[in-house]
Amino acid sequence: MKQTLQRFKFIKILIIFSAFMITALLSFAFLRENAKPIDLHTYNMLKKNDKILEAYIQEPFLYIKTDTQTYKIIQQAIDLKELSQSVAIDVRETKNLTDDIVNIAILAILIFFVLLIFRGVKKEQEKADNIQNEQKKIFAVQSNQIESLTQDIFPQKSDIKFEDVAGIEEVKEELVEIIDFLKNPTLYKDFGAKMPKGVLLVGPPGVGKTMIAKAVAGEAGVPFFYHSGSSFVQIYAGVGPKRVRELFSKAKSVAPSIIFIDEIDAVGKARGGFRNDEREATLNQLLTSMDGFEDSSGVIVIAATNKIDMLDDALLRSGRFDRRVYISLPNFEERVKVLEVHLKNINHSIDIEKVSKFCVGFSGASLASLANEAVLNAIRRHSNIVEFEDFLAVKDKVLLGKRKKLSFSEDERKIVSTYQAAKALTAYWLDIDFDKMGLLSDGFKEIDSELNSKTQMLSKIKVCLAGISAVELIFKDFYTFGADDLETAKNIAIEMVERYGMGNRLYPNPADVSSIIEECKLEIKEFLNGYIATLNVISDYINEHEAISKKAIGEMIQDVF
Secondary structure (H helix, E strand, C coil), X not given: CHHHHHHHHHHXXXXXXXXXXXXXXXXXXXXCCCCEECCHHHHHHHHHCCCCCEEEEECCEEEEECCCCEEEEEHHHCCHHHHHCCCCEEECCCCCHHHHHHHHHHXXXXXXXXXXXXXXXXXXXXXXXXHHHHHHHHHHHHHHHHHHHXXXXXXXXXXXXXXXXXXXXXXXXXXXXXXXXXXCHHHHHHCCCCCCCEEEEECCCCCCHHHHHHHHXXXXXXXXXXXXXXXXXXXXXXXXXXXXXXXXHXXXXXXXXXXXXXXXXXXXXXXXXXXXXHHHHHHHHHHHHHHCCCHHHCEXXXXXXXXXXXXXXXXXXXXXXXXXXXXXXXXXXXXXXXXXXXXXXXXXXXXXXXXXXXXXXXXXXXXXXXXXXXXXXXXXXXXXCECHHHHHHHHHHHHHXXXXXXXXXXXXXXXXXXXXXXXXXXXXXXXXXXXXXXXXXXXXXXXXXXXXXXXXXXXXXXXXXXXXXXXXXXXXXXXXXXXXXXXXXXXXXXXXXXXXXXXXXXXXXXXXXXXXXXXXXXHHHHHHHCCHHHHHHHHHHHHHHCEEEXXXXXXXXXXXX
């Protein structure tokens, strides 16, 4: 910008100088006649004293030059022949009015263009000045924003304790040493022990990684600095590294303290690939700051991520995040403890263990949401006590979101109820646990199990294919309702073949996937063909009541037989 302004200034000076020179030359050319009129007496005196050096005629005057001045006199007033004897007389072309007018016009046009150019230069100068002023304003705003970004770093005091975070017993054991180090840093220093400089909490969303970090700070009673990984990556160059430096500097000034970086994968992604210089500069500063601490600084970095595979290797090496704590979804006992925490101030009449059994796959955050939605459901039905039915009513809403209720015709309702009846009958017969089977939802229970047999996985595939097979048997046609179940069956078969070696060969073969699905469909179709009457009874029940429980299916089978 500075070079542009200098160039405009130089051009402006050059144009003004050129305009001045052109105007001066034209004015001199136009106004060059400066002869002084004289009378005959003066002429005779000049001639007598031999002052006349040059003479020329330009109608209607005779011009004579001396060493100091040019004079003119009417040529008819003197004797030209006598003058020619002493001085040579030239005859020059006479000026006319047309020439004068043309000269004046040319001069006027040149002056006009000079003024026009000057005006254009002035506008460009004003434009350049405006741009410079705008840039100064933008720079001032950016400077203020950058300053504010680095000034909002301040420690927090955490009131959360481990007793407020339920279902993380194994994680607590991992972090007890960290807490003790923060409480008694000199004890570890005297023994020559070195505590981890960084602890990485790894786990799926909602398992309580942030709560755990706050609980560590609360148990240790030290300042807690919270930052999201994305807050380090700014649109202004250099802000990210500066923010990292400020964060670590302030944490060290109030040590012992904890820095917690949530979603660190936003700034700690592996370098390379799609290049982002600002993010990489921020990551480099983070690496340098973590590895540059003295052991006595008393600052521990805790970070959380659910994408550890995306982090840069340098961030995971010893000396930085050299301790990793894996946090999984809560199991049955942990879910019970989490629900007890969220329901301790709520008036309810439920068996918490019973609720925990159908909450397989729920994270701590999901359980908190489930408890809150159950309370809201109780309020909607004008009850002052939360019951088990409230949890059942909102379970699918918490997991999948609120779905729009579909409007079926009578024929469509019959097809869907038959589809769901086949799944319910098959699940009951193959001992696949479920709460209830409805027109629009399944109530299958996920079981906490580390091992699944081939028979169990085949049974799940058969349940998924039961609805398609029943509709084909009874209505002699295929419908689009079974797309999700077919996809689930395919995924289970792929896992069996490619991950667990449960195909016809130990080595994965794509043909085995189709073979498993086709065999399961033939078997379940044959099974349903022998229980058409029972299937129709269950279908009619679902059509009328929109749902059926496992217990009701058992009673119907006993009645049929």
